[in-house]
Amino acid sequence: MATLVLKMSVSLDGYVAPADGSTDWIAAGRSADGLSWTVETVSNASAHLIGATTYAAWAGYWPGATGPLAKPMNEIPKVVFSSSLASAGWGETTIAAEELSKAITRLKQERSGGYLLAHGGARFARSLVQTGMIDEYRLVIHPVVLGAGERIFLAPLTIEPVSTTVFSGGAVAHVFAAHP
Numbered sequence: 001m002a003t004l005v006l007k008m009s010v011s012l013d014g015y016v017a018p019a020d021g022s023t024d025w026i027a028a029g030r031s032a033d034g035l036s037w038t039v040e041t042v043s044n045a046s047a048h049l050i051g052a053t054t055y056a057a058w059a060g061y062w063p064g065a066t067g068p069l070a071k072p073m074n075e076i077p078k079v080v081f082s083s084s085l086a087s088a089g090w091g092e093t094t095i096a097a098e099e100l101s102k103a104i105t106r107l108k109q110e111r112s113g114g115y116l117l118a119h120g121g122a123r124f125a126r127s128l129v130q131t132g133m134i135d136e137y138r139l140v141i142h143p144v145v146l147g148a149g150e151r152i153f154l155a156p157l158t159i160e161p162v163s164t165t166v167f168s169g170g171a172v173a174h175v176f177a178a179h180p
Contacts, residue, residue: 002111003135004049004104006128007041007119008152010139015149017122028144031169035068041138043072045117047107051124052082058120059090079107079116081124104133122150129153134178136162143170 008016009026018025042048050058055078062073078093081103085095096103107116115136118128128134129152137159159176166172 002046002108002113003115004108004128004133005041005045005115005117005136005138006125006134006152007038007117007138008125008140010141011144011146011149012141013145013147014151014153015146016125016152017150018146019148019150025144025146026142028142029167029169029171031167031171034140034167034169034171034173037165037167037173038140039068039072042069042117042119043076044114045072045076046111046114047116048073048076048078049107049116049118049128050078050080051121051127052080052085054120054124055080055082055085055088055090055093059088059093063090079103100127101131101133104128104131108133122152125152126150126154129157132178136178137174137176139174139176141172141174 010016011025062070074091078090079096080088080093081096081100083097088095118125158179160179162175162177164172164174
């Protein structure tokens, strides 16, 4: 059975997106070693799980992109969670329209091993956190303060530190195991 990993970028003050929805803040702390860590995380996933809003943006970007993340983003199967999306034109994408917990349970059972990587979309990530089905959190803390915006943690959560990686640009990756 596969595990569910949530990878998110987080500001120092705990936001995963600013109030205006922009993404330029993620560049704070960017470095070659941080990129290598991200490429490894993304490349080793058995499937990418994304929300409908993120899917719409990424489906317009990744198919024509170049660079080290382009190949795993385009070649690894993707599952977009949406009750309104009628079709998905980005290669190897399926639509999961059923209730989130049911879909995650099904996907975990269908995959014999490895991990399902959920990333992209504050609302989608928050919904996943609320299901209690995430097995591991990979949170990249960027050296930036947003002051306001979207959070993914709205209630206390018990997690156990697994590892910490400090990148040369100032970002820090924290990996946590979730407790049932």
